[in-house]
Amino acid sequence: MARPRSDDRRIALMAAATRIIAVQGLGAPTAMIAKEAGVSNGSLFTYFETKADLLNQLYIELKTEMAAAALDGVPADAGIHEQTLHMWTHWLAWATAYPEKRRALAHLGISADITAESLEAGHRIMAGVARLLERSRETGPMREAPLAFVVALMNGMADATIDFMIRDPANADQHSQAAFEALWRIVG
Amino acid sequence: MARPRSDDRRIALMAAATRIIAVQGLGAPTAMIAKEAGVSNGSLFTYFETKADLLNQLYIELKTEMAAAALDGVPADAGIHEQTLHMWTHWLAWATAYPEKRRALAHLGISADITAESLEAGHRIMAGVARLLERSRETGPMREAPLAFVVALMNGMADATIDFMIRDPANADQHSQAAFEALWRIVG
Amino acid sequence: MARPRSDDRRIALMAAATRIIAVQGLGAPTAMIAKEAGVSNGSLFTYFETKADLLNQLYIELKTEMAAAALDGVPADAGIHEQTLHMWTHWLAWATAYPEKRRALAHLGISADITAESLEAGHRIMAGVARLLERSRETGPMREAPLAFVVALMNGMADATIDFMIRDPANADQHSQAAFEALWRIVG
Amino acid sequence: MARPRSDDRRIALMAAATRIIAVQGLGAPTAMIAKEAGVSNGSLFTYFETKADLLNQLYIELKTEMAAAALDGVPADAGIHEQTLHMWTHWLAWATAYPEKRRALAHLGISADITAESLEAGHRIMAGVARLLERSRETGPMREAPLAFVVALMNGMADATIDFMIRDPANADQHSQAAFEALWRIVG
DNA sequence: CATGAATGAGGCTTCATTCAT
DNA sequence: CATGAATGAAGCCTCATTCAT
Numbered sequence: 001m002a003r004p005r006s007d008d009r010r011i012a013l014m015a016a017a018t019r020i021i022a023v024q025g026l027g028a029p030t031a032m033i034a035k036e037a038g039v040s041n042g043s044l045f046t047y048f049e050t051k052a053d054l055l056n057q058l059y060i061e062l063k064t065e066m067a068a069a070a071l072d073g074v075p076a077d078a079g080i081h082e083q084t085l086h087m088w089t090h091w092l093a094w095a096t097a098y099p100e101k102r103r104a105l106a107h108l109g110i111s112a113d114i115t116a117e118s119l120e121a122g123h124r125i126m127a128g129v130a131r132l133l134e135r136s137r138e139t140g141p142m143r144e145a146p147l148a149f150v151v152a153l154m155n156g157m158a159d160a161t162i163d164f165m166i167r168d169p170a171n172a173d174q175h176s177q178a179a180f181e182a183l184w185r186i187v188g
Numbered sequence: 189m190a191r192p193r194s195d196d197r198r199i200a201l202m203a204a205a206t207r208i209i210a211v212q213g214l215g216a217p218t219a220m221i222a223k224e225a226g227v228s229n230g231s232l233f234t235y236f237e238t239k240a241d242l243l244n245q246l247y248i249e250l251k252t253e254m255a256a257a258a259l260d261g262v263p264a265d266a267g268i269h270e271q272t273l274h275m276w277t278h279w280l281a282w283a284t285a286y287p288e289k290r291r292a293l294a295h296l297g298i299s300a301d302i303t304a305e306s307l308e309a310g311h312r313i314m315a316g317v318a319r320l321l322e323r324s325r326e327t328g329p330m331r332e333a334p335l336a337f338v339v340a341l342m343n344g345m346a347d348a349t350i351d352f353m354i355r356d357p358a359n360a361d362q363h364s365q366a367a368f369e370a371l372w373r374i375v376g
Numbered sequence: 377m378a379r380p381r382s383d384d385r386r387i388a389l390m391a392a393a394t395r396i397i398a399v400q401g402l403g404a405p406t407a408m409i410a411k412e413a414g415v416s417n418g419s420l421f422t423y424f425e426t427k428a429d430l431l432n433q434l435y436i437e438l439k440t441e442m443a444a445a446a447l448d449g450v451p452a453d454a455g456i457h458e459q460t461l462h463m464w465t466h467w468l469a470w471a472t473a474y475p476e477k478r479r480a481l482a483h484l485g486i487s488a489d490i491t492a493e494s495l496e497a498g499h500r501i502m503a504g505v506a507r508l509l510e511r512s513r514e515t516g517p518m519r520e521a522p523l524a525f526v527v528a529l530m531n532g533m534a535d536a537t538i539d540f541m542i543r544d545p546a547n548a549d550q551h552s553q554a555a556f557e558a559l560w561r562i563v564g
Numbered sequence: 565m566a567r568p569r570s571d572d573r574r575i576a577l578m579a580a581a582t583r584i585i586a587v588q589g590l591g592a593p594t595a596m597i598a599k600e601a602g603v604s605n606g607s608l609f610t611y612f613e614t615k616a617d618l619l620n621q622l623y624i625e626l627k628t629e630m631a632a633a634a635l636d637g638v639p640a641d642a643g644i645h646e647q648t649l650h651m652w653t654h655w656l657a658w659a660t661a662y663p664e665k666r667r668a669l670a671h672l673g674i675s676a677d678i679t680a681e682s683l684e685a686g687h688r689i690m691a692g693v694a695r696l697l698e699r700s701r702e703t704g705p706m707r708e709a710p711l712a713f714v715v716a717l718m719n720g721m722a723d724a725t726i727d728f729m730i731r732d733p734a735n736a737d738q739h740s741q742a743a744f745e746a747l748w749r750i751v752g
Numbered sequence: 753c754a755t756g757a758a759t760g761a762g763g764c765t766t767c768a769t770t771c772a773t
Numbered sequence: 774c775a776t777g778a779a780t781g782a783a784g785c786c787t788c789a790t791t792c793a794t
Binding site: 405406407417418421426427 | 787788789790791792
Binding site for chain 1: 329336341349373
């Protein structure tokens with residue numbers, strides 16, 4: 001199976017899947033995704049062998065995009081506090097700007113269709129973020145805890161904050177900042 | 189009077205649904221749930237009008253049980269720190285003891301099948317926990333933030349911690365304690 | 377299977393079936409019929425071995441009642457024209473007074489659940505009416521045609537007239553009379 | 565372009581539905597209809613959105629075919645008596661030639677699944693026949709009655725005659741003719 | 753015998769996937 | 774390779790009938 005011809009179609013399908021899954025969850029029919037992408041239902045299966053395949057690829061793609069957004073433009077020469085703040089802010093800004101991506105990711109994250117490999121890959125993708133946190137907590141109260149645990153905690157806080165920011169956009173920045181201060185009180 | 193509708197069966201169905209949904213997600217067939225409960229598939233529908241109905245009732249039931257576990261035995265005459273610690277510990281202990289309940293709850297929480305009323309009811313059920321948090325943060329750094337936001341943060345931290353406790357049961361207590369200390373650093 | 381205890385229940389079930397079938401057709405659930413009769417669904421099956429059994433008995437009962445209504449009070453000493461008019465008028469009056477009975481009968485008449493025996497019995501029940509028609513057409517233009525055919529024709533005309541009377545009750549009597557005149561022009 | 569939706573399949577489904585419904589009534593399973601048509605059960609639903617949809621389309625199709633058969637070749641320059649006789653003869657010939665169509669139509673005509681629109685359309689389809697009858701009764705004894713009533717009467721007579729012709733095919737023509745004479749005595 | 757829950761076959765419809773065009 | 778009809782396995786739910794109370 002060589003690379004399919006058009007990358008546009010692949011992207012359109014991913015985007016459509018994101019939108020549809022955000023609203024309908026993983027039960028969304030492939031036909032609906034195809035239609036939303038302006039593509040025939042049969043065509044979907046030349047780009048993805050199976051629905052689960054689409055789901056897994058989407059999971060990794062969204063996770064990658066999220067990590068990239070978080071780490072984009074982190075000032076290399078700044079202190080760890082500033083770097084982490086930058087990451088946090090950009091992360092939540094991305095999630096707030098693309099709520100469907102975030103919601104789709106939430107669905108995918110707990111799906112039985114996402115393989116262990118994908119989950120593992122997801123972790124690797126977040127390695128950059130984890131590294132920042134590693135340095136952040138180096139001398140803080142959680143310096144003894146497993147890094148993965150600290151990352152998980154941060155994830156949980158981020159998810160909660162994002163939800164709240166989406167629900168109450170007027171004060172989004174304020175919430176983001178308050179949550180970061182909380183986070184820093186934990187690790188820093 | 190005919191054979192009365194048995195509470196045992198209802199409970200068996202709920203328990204079966206919990207187990208199956210924890211593994212398969214909400215796509216789990218009603219027939220499989222019925223079978224797991226040792227009941228004919230038709231019978232399921234004398235206890236729940238529809239699959240969505242079952243899901244909603246399960247959501248509320250699990251949430252109620254979770255809140256009850258968290259609040260059970262909170263020492264009325266103790267200080268707020270001790271009370272909150274008690275709540276936190278019992279909450280996570282419950283979630284760790286019944287990982288399928290927790291996992292099912294995670295699936296249900298983001299399902300489109302759960303009605304706004306159920307979600308609202310879920311919030312009301314957690315009111316006791318929220319009240320504890322209210323007092324905890326009274327003089328702390330988050331005293332200005334909306335209570336709902338603080339609750340959401342705590343929820344996110346709890347979820348993350350629970351996941352980690354389940355994945356690494358050997359050090360479960362340690363993680364629970366570390367997370368509580370983190371929480372307290374945020375609110376207290 | 378001895379006679380069931382209560383005739384009231386049997387009658388209530390028949391009446392309920394009539395009403396429900398008139399509206400919903402033969403697809404109507406037995407449970408709905410039972411409920412309409414104020415009887416438990418299980419009970420229905422102590423009065424009728426099977427749904428088809430209920431249907432057949434209902435068919436015969438309604439047909440019997442219809443024939444009785446048609447022939448009730450036919451003046452024995454009157455001429456054939458007057459007798460037939462009496463029959464016709466009473467027949468249509470009954471059908472108009474009990475539209476559900478008539479509608480149920482229409483459903484039953486073409487059902488595959490009605491056995492050949494029941495159909496045959498139905499014919500026998502209409503024998504009295506047929507006899508009147510026999511004499512009516514004795515010297516008329518249809519004197520050579522099979523009696524059954526003439527009866528069928530009259531049935532068809534009656535059905536059509538009834539429908540029209542129900543749809544346009546204001547002029548019901550007028551329609552009944554007009555149709556009778558038409559009938560008489562055919563047979564008399 | 566993919567395999568185009570085939571008119572053959574649609575027709576095969578209609579024909580299969582006609583045959584099955586004639587025998588089993590409207591309770592006939594869609595799966596059985598599909599099988600009889602030599603088509604997968606899923607395929608039925610690419611041609612008809614729903615079972616009720618199939619039923620309604622079939623109703624209109626059969627009614628249309630029946631009306632077309634009745635009016636086909638009516639001699640434009642003949643007198644009204646001859647024209648009406650032509651219509652009547654062809655109508656009954658069609659019904660006798662395709663008893664399943666006629667039987668299916670009988671089932672459909674009283675079904676609750678047939679919408680008011682379909683019924684209305686059915687009337688419009690029979691308008692040509694009604695017009696003939698309008699002229700037939702112009703100076704006859706039923707000249708004052710509502711046309712719809714006269715049409716209904718004729719319908720009833722036709723139905724009865726058809727039944728009889730099918731049951732006694734040897735004398736079908738004779739019955740058809742006798743019934744027409746009866747009809748003419750009513751309207752002409 | 754009345755009741756109504758229990759049963760499980762079966763109906764309608766959906767949907768992932770395949771395949772003819 | 775795109776298209777969208779074809780396929781048939783499920784899925785949810787209904788319902789006639791049975792059976793425990």
